Amino acid sequence: MTSLREAIDRRIIARDTAEEIGRLRRIIIGSDTHVTAITTGDLPQVAMLATPAPSMAVAAMPVEPPPPPSIVIDWTDIVGFGPDAIVVPSAAALRAPASEHERYAAEGGQDLLDRPAMTDGGDALGTIKDVQFDEKSGHIEGVVVGDATVKVAAIVAVGPHGVIVTPA
Amino acid sequence: MSMVVRATELIGRPIVTLDGSVDIAEVRDVVFDPQESMVAGFALRGRGVLSSPDAGVLPISRVRAIGRDAIMVAHADDVAASDVELSAAQTDRRNVLGDTVVTESGSQVGKVVNLILRVEGGSAEVVGYEIQGSDSGRSLIPVHATLSVSGDTLMVKDEVDRYASADLAGFGAAVDRHRQGDRA
Numbered sequence: 628m629t630s631l632r633e634a635i636d637r638r639i640i641a642r643d644t645a646e647e648i649g650r651l652r653r654i655i656i657g658s659d660t661h662v663t664a665i666t667t668g669d670l671p672q673v674a675m676l677a678t679p680a681p682s683m684a685v686a687a688m689p690v691e692p693p694p695p696p697s698i699v700i701d702w703t704d705i706v707g708f709g710p711d712a713i714v715v716p717s718a719a720a721l722r723a724p725a726s727e728h729e730r731y732a733a734e735g736g737q738d739l740l741d742r743p744a745m746t747d748g749g750d751a752l753g754t755i756k757d758v759q760f761d762e763k764s765g766h767i768e769g770v771v772v773g774d775a776t777v778k779v780a781a782i783v784a785v786g787p788h789g790v791i792v793t794p795a
Numbered sequence: 796m797s798m799v800v801r802a803t804e805l806i807g808r809p810i811v812t813l814d815g816s817v818d819i820a821e822v823r824d825v826v827f828d829p830q831e832s833m834v835a836g837f838a839l840r841g842r843g844v845l846s847s848p849d850a851g852v853l854p855i856s857r858v859r860a861i862g863r864d865a866i867m868v869a870h871a872d873d874v875a876a877s878d879v880e881l882s883a884a885q886t887d888r889r890n891v892l893g894d895t896v897v898t899e900s901g902s903q904v905g906k907v908v909n910l911i912l913r914v915e916g917g918s919a920e921v922v923g924y925e926i927q928g929s930d931s932g933r934s935l936i937p938v939h940a941t942l943s944v945s946g947d948t949l950m951v952k953d954e955v956d957r958y959a960s961a962d963l964a965g966f967g968a969a970v971d972r973h974r975q976g977d978r979a
Contacts, residue, residue, distance in 0.1 A: 745811070745816075745862075745864060745865060746862065747813060747859070747860065747867060748860040748862045748867065748916075749811070749860045749861060749862015749863065749864055749865040749866055749867045750862040750863045750864055751863070751864040751865075783813055783816075784812075784813060784814060784815055784816040785816060786812075786815045786816030786817050787815075787816065787817050787818070788809070788811050788816045788817060788818045788865075789816055790816065791811070791813060791816050791867075
């Protein structure tokens, strides 16, 4: 069992070169409450460029957004998720977010740490201090609230009101 | 697992969607079906100081769970602008809040100030009433101690004191014991 809070910022190393290719920034959670991917960085904001207008009012227009950076690594590409490093076959494991869900997660929309948690029955659990997941299967086993670990059968939703879980 | 609460405790409780964890409204009023002694649904208001005082209604059939901290619905579409059955329940004159409580031998014992609900999953049953006596003391009586209800009066058995509880803790168990005694 692995602690998400301890795993954040862990080195990601390519097996073929022994080079560090990034550090764990976030996990991406699938609908089956498994980690489906990890990210190594944040998505950039869309840049705005000011141009002079005839009325002298400053107008802003968005520039063409750059291609999304390669910051995602599929869980299935991870060779080893160890206590000191996460090993992938090569730097080619890095790719850009491939869906709206991945973009949303890479922007922090799925962040669980320090968010309020509630059961699907409408009972508040507390603030999530940590997340426990299986480093081999990627299955999310529980959330730590206060001094207790609440085993979860499913993460139902992550949104503005917090994290909704189905207790096991 | 069930819990016993005062109806007024549900006022202000947020309505949260299961599909996106969004709090879309909060409870403004609890609507009862006096015929069934059940909660028929909730009248809603917006969240926040500057929000709308009327944010639609939530029929009990669309409620997934009533919890200690939130009322859960599947998605935002479960809230409706209006509902025929809820409107009928809201105008039913047999809604007992504020009713004078009178025993069958003609003594006035107080006024109904709250309803006691047993909440389980997504349903809420009226299991008792909170009465404020003429001495300003409050007591809880199970709904089965009542005989009849009109627009302004709740008629109770003479021996209503035998069924009264001073507080909410254990009231649910007391209701169950009373029901089992009636069936014995």
